[in-house]
């Protein structure tokens with residue numbers, strides 16, 4: 001059958017609540033956040049009001065503060081999230097910077113059978129993202145991972161991806177992982193996964209967490225284990241091109257590792273802004289082993 005596509009309103013909230021109750025599944029919303037004091041409060045408060053206080057769709061909202069130096073922790077907590085600093089979770093396992101690290105560490109402080117990830121920097125989005133991502137997991141036991149896709153306001157076409165999506169992820173998929181070619185937004189930060197499945201995966205500590213999860217899932221369980229859901233419109237804060245160079249390096253490293261070209265735990269990216277003196281950026285490319293070994 002392949003990677004199936006659905007629309008967020010293919011399921012009613014009442015229907016999902018019923019399925020969740022019948023199956024006895026708990027849901028965790030995990031929001032990895034690094035210096036997102038400006039937006040994390042609204043992400044937490046709106047999901048809490050719509051899906052926790054009025055209905056029982058979400059059982060816990062957990063923000064993983066990923067080495068923030070702003071007020072992310074306090075803002076998220078006062079908006080109603082449980083907040084953990086990534087570095088303080090399971091200190092026996094050490095700490096690394098990065099989004100994937102925050103997501104991997106979340107498995108040690110959450111309890112949901114289903115884990116929904118949402119970025120903290122969203123400024124055009126809606127709470128239906130969460131039930132939309134849960135729909136395939138609550139209706140088909142074969143589905144392990146659900147990816148969101150969305151229209152990006154201002155893009156040339158509504159389903160155009162971001163710069164790394166178009167220039168790195170899609171070309172990699174075309175060359176190495178064509179079985180993922182049906183995915184509209186392979187790098188979307190809005191996705192959901194069964195806890196047991198995510199705990200069985202190797203997780204890059206940085207921004208390659210999404211591509212790695214997709215590749216490892218399609219290889220281990222086939223395309224029927226992945227679904228994608230149209231979430232409508234989503235807009236986020238944009239990073240500088242030079243910062244996206246680090247993201248691209250991480251995604252390329254994870255892809256290469258999956259075709260047998262293992263690298264070191266970090267790469268030195270040399271960028272040239274003005275003059276011939278490079279600005280050196282050390283880019284972590286390491287991966288955490290499957291969390292299930294430590295749970």
Ligand SMILES: O=c1ccn([C@@H]2O[C@H](COP(=O)(O)OP(=O)(O)O[C@H]3O[C@H](CO)[C@@H](O)[C@H](O)[C@H]3O)[C@@H](O)[C@H]2O)c(=O)[nH]1
Pocket residue numbers: 031032033034035036064066097098099100102118119120121186187188189190207208209210211236237238239247
């Ligand atoms: O070290 C970090 C860096 C980022 N984040 C958080 O991760 C989310 C997404 O980060 P962002 O820098 O906004 O990523 P994008 O440039 O938007 O990258 C897109 O593509 C990435 C690669 O697949 C995905 O991880 C992102 O979720 C997706 O939005 C945000 O809540 C960040 O605060 C962390 O928790 N720790």
Ligand SMILES: O=C(O)[C@H](O)COP(=O)(O)O
Pocket residue numbers: 161162163164165166187237238239244
């Ligand atoms: O998703 C991506 O490709 C990167 O996050 C960059 O997105 P942007 O070009 O919309 O900033």
